[in-house]
Amino acid sequence: MSWVSQSINLIKEEEARFTSFSVFFKPERIQEVAALFVEANNIPSDKVYVDIQAQATENINTCVEACAKFYQACKFDIETVFPNKKHIWNQFGFNDYEAARKSGRAMFMFYSDFILIANLHKEAMTAAAWTEATFTKIAELKDKLKINMDQQTKCRVDRGRATDERVVCLNNIYEKLSKYMKAAKIIYANNEEMLRWFKFPVSSKGSKEESTEFETQEDMA
Structure with a gap:
């Protein structure tokens, strides 16, 4: 992204x-690029x-372990009664406990059935x-697990939305800057030193950087 800032400053x-x-290159056009940046x-x-997603996953795993530990204590009472x-x-x-872990x-789902039974x-x-506290504890553990699961889901949704917004924004920047790059080839045709600043950067793989940053959706895994 640093090259975008450099390009904007140079164009200004x-x-x-x-x-x-x-006349296409009105002053407000580069201001639009700067605003998009x-x-x-x-x-x-x-x-x-x-x-954030990693932390949410860790919180869920902690809740699962807390649920498992409390259920083990409950099993003793159930077998006794x-x-x-x-x-x-x-x-x-x-017979479902191991799968639930x-x-x-x-x-x-296991705790939803557990509190029902x-x-x-x-x-x-x-x-x-x-005691009544036991039933309250079961409900609290289930609710806490649900809260953390919802937070993880929200993070995934927010991540996808941010990726879409970022790609759209960067594609718009690329589209607008490309017109300046094209014009620069003519304006600075006899000035190689200046012309080299009006080129999209090339990655270490030899491809234009914008092909990755502007056109490819980020991995959502």
Whole structure:
């Protein structure tokens, strides 16, 4: 992006050459490019969203572990209240627990069923083991997991939106600057030293940098 700033500043310095070359190059045209450059810089970079998404994923994993740890404690009480009643144990998710630990979404669905069955057997559980705080804790863990999952989803949506906005903005900059670059070939045809500043940068792979930065959507993985 630094070359965009350099190009804008150079065009402003050489503005008289362009305006005398063609009435197309009105002063406000380069101001439009400068405004687009500011707009592009105000869009958070993809790295920002990668970091936010990584933190959201870490928060979900922490919630999943907290849910798993609390459920293990609950299992002891369930087995005590309903000894040798595997059909009731399975209602409480004994046979689904390992699969639930594999993802935040799976654990959320598991806890949604868990609180439903816990309330179904509330009388028996409170009579022998649990207090109201236990049921509250189950609901709190489920809700906290959902909040973190929603934050992760929002980050993904925001990241995609920012990428689209950035690509549109940069493509507009490229389109507008390309007209100046084209005109510069004529204006500075006999001035190689000046002409070299009016070229799009070339990447280390030998391709024009704009082909990556302006035309290619960023990886959304």
